[in-house]
Amino acid sequence: MDLQICTELDDPPQMLPPPPGTFVDRDELIQHVGDFAVSQGYVVTIKQSKRDRVVILGCDRGGVYRNRQKHIDESSSEHSRRKKTGSRLTNCPFEAVGKKDDGLWVLTIKNGTHNHEPLKDISEHPSARRFSEREVLLIKEMTESGLKPRQILKRLRQSNPDLLSTPKHVYNVKAKLRQGNVAVRNFKSLSTQKSFVRNNYSVVTEPSWRQCNPQRVPNLIGGRFVDSQSFTSIDVLNPATQEVVSQVPLTTNEEFKAAVFSAKRAFPLWRNTPITTRQRIMFKFQELIRRDIDKLAMCITSEHGKALKDAYGDVLRGLEVVEHACGLATLQMGEFVSNVTNGVDSYSIREPLGVCAGICPFDFPAMIPLWMFPIAVTCGNTFILKPSEKDPGASVMLAELATEAGLPNGVLNIVHGTDDILNAISDDDDIKAISFVGPNAAGAYIYSRALATGKRIQSNVGAKNRAVVLPDASMDATLNALVAAGFGAAGQKWATKHREDKLVERAKALKVNAGTEPDVDLGPVISKQVPGYERGKLHWSHPLSDVTADMGVL
Template sequence: MDIQDSSEYNEQPLMLPPSPGTFVDREELIQHVGEFAVSQGYVVTIKQSKRDRVVVLGCDRGGVYRNRRKPVDESSSECSRRRKTGSRLTNCPFEVVGKKDDGLWVLSVKNGTHNHEPLKDITEHPSARRFNEKEVLLIKEMTDAGLKPRQILKRLRQSNPELLSTPKHVYNVKAKLRQGNMTVRNYKSLRPQKSAVRNNYLSVMEPSWRQRNPPRVPNLIGGRFVDSQSFASIDVINPATQQIVSQVPLTTNEEFRAAIFAAKRAFPLWRNTPITSRQRIMFKFQELIRRDIDKLALNVTHEHGKTLKDAYSDVLCGLEVVEHACGLASLQIGEFVPNVSNGVDSYSIREPLGVCAGICSFDFPAVIPLWMFPVAVTCGNTFILKPSEMDPGAAVLLAELAVEAGLPNGVLNILHGTNDIINAICDDDNIKAISFVGTSTAGAYIYARASAKGKRIQCNIGAKNHAVVMADASVDATLNALATAGFGGAGQKCMAFSTIIFVGGFTPWYHVSLSLAFIYSTF
């Protein structure tokens, strides 16, 4: 083995820092950094904090060991009897900073490097021996009942065999509770049950929105899927079984501002990213859609109710738009005309607008989001997507694939809700353009409200197809086509026709009309 190969073999595993982002409050920021650090094989602590303004988090192995004992002559007997002390501190330079800006907490990485190896198993760390809030409450109750620490620990291990704490830790908790130095409410735990795997971007602990039953659909803000702080939600119903598939939160105003802030913050860097680099992400995105098309189609069927075959068509139609976005480089070319007048050249360039938004209808849960954000972000814009509250799952799955494909944090954000979020999108001055698909009434309202703010807006509204039947049309083929086109998806889609025009007279098609009437009465 040569020297180069040996150096590559002995290279230390990389411990990644958390990505910069925005958070609703200080506690959410600290929790995110802590969970991400555990997934990378290190632990963070609070180094400095001004509660309402800034918090500095560093690696727990930062700093140096200071021997505060009096120096002793090495030749003396006292020196030989003294226990040799060790320290985990390596003066690790890792440091991230959270600052409050305009009501939101912004995370930035001051130094993302470490000078030590990651933990092979996070349970080796002392913090893994802490108790969680529920266990602290049980310790308090059992202490009041007169149980001793070993008895308390034995009962705790009956409910959690993986508990690593010792009687000493129970003594410490009892002492702090007795002295009033610790309350159950603010006592935070860190006891993951999995080994820390380097370069794992997923949190060790399942996010709260996945733990609920039924699951609660998350927002995507600044590259993170987060559970909304709102207590209000809407049930997503499977039309076939009438069972609750998931719950959609009504996003709060603070979360809306956080998403706008994240999109606005990501725009300068994203617009300066070469178009070829943005295209590569779309190439990867369409590859991931093909990989997970079964999962996407099944979600559309469960939430919307259309047949599985129709759901596949929904995803494939949207995939065509992503494929189109893969070739946008040639469409971004401007124009140049020299000497249009004496000493005057004329040229035009295409530039991204900034933060754009999309408001989706429920009839095509996959294709409508794919109409909107792939083209917008490939052109250099950042995007706020509001899926339909009736079937938001496909949009969230697509967002997960977009993030996996490499879309940077803040470029795509997803917010759920109803009228309040739509009004906020129309009124916010940071949003430069809006795309909407839906009913005529809603489209007219959105167009009037958004255009009054000077936004660019396109509204695809009130679509209803018409069928034209020629005199020489095949009866059987026509009947099958009319039934499918008129009643596919129970007729609840913009392409379902409501009018049939017979060219050459209606009489030859009288029996067809009777068949259609029968279909109308039995569907």
């Protein structure tokens, strides 16, 4: 059993193609393809290039040349054939094409498949032994000083302990220097990634998006956090200070298709993963959420505005669902009835659907995503999560923790956007089910549109809080509960003036401030905007009594 689990956890990366997109220059395109390739267990190289117009990238399987000299009879027909140029390629069909169009470089995937296994360790590839430009210059200086290759390597490793080059590689550089060739192929994408792990269930890369100011919230595609190539983004504001916390690029259609493709490709392997293995990942996931609950709560408060204690409650309520997912093994059991009729036995089994999607609102940035993807993936589905563009940070943090817990590449993907992404999720034939939480109009629209493509749709809309207060209820306990649950909730009915006065008194006692301040009871709302009331006038809150069902306030 343990051997089987270890084998499953050592599965290689899936070798997904990089998501297409648009880039400012050629080097940025090559960087994008190369970085993504390394995270998937393969290396790209330039097959053909017309520097100002097009670049064709292929899969470099590693140092196998096809131009070795053969002794051929000059009279034979083979002698007249044109000699093949030197190449590291060994007929892998993968091919990515970058073309310059209207000043921008557009990446398309001509063939995203491979005919070989991924590299178990990227350091095995010759590209990992390339020297940087600075190291080549140091080799030149130390060679002129009379140092030998082994001495040169020893000094280079003092500043770069992870250097994988051997004396043979130093000799090669020295030979090129003697020939006057000092050009260096210095693509970051072709260097060893320290964060690359051979475990397919845990590809963790150092996110460059965290180094931006303000941060650009990435997509999660194929197990890798990828900065969107979209030029359109939405500012995420801290409601308390109106400062820009981050920017959410609107996912392009090509990036959305890449996310769906990665989820679809990951599904067969994931559905065949034993439920106990999936369960074990959820156990680790809930442990990591508890470890980072402070960071999650602070992220929620800075983006949503709710008080820190409410943000902790947001995470804890979602954590309860993760804990429930840890016990899904018995709930996945089917049923068996013997001899349901003469000579006939009946049995039923539970099977995952495939690629599922979740669309989240802004009011509970952690709880509602945790309603959705932990249950779905533990049941064997793959998932595409679309968090609210107003507070996506908690969803991205949860995805990082899920990846750290061991969730395989492509099982969980994240895309961002507004109406275009909602339409794409509803229309895509590869998505089999959608879970939605949000307002009535949006829920009805998504329900009808998704239903037209035969999807299973769960649309949670129109949630209202009702409170029925009986005559013998405790006054203090009731008022405390109502104020804590949500001051000003619609549909509350008060029978006596005495209760109304008490409610107003309790409401006035609430401490209103930034959500990060100590002892705050009420933080700011997420936005100043009130859709549908652009010309509205401000009226302070008033409790209403003797309200009937036919009144407009309901």
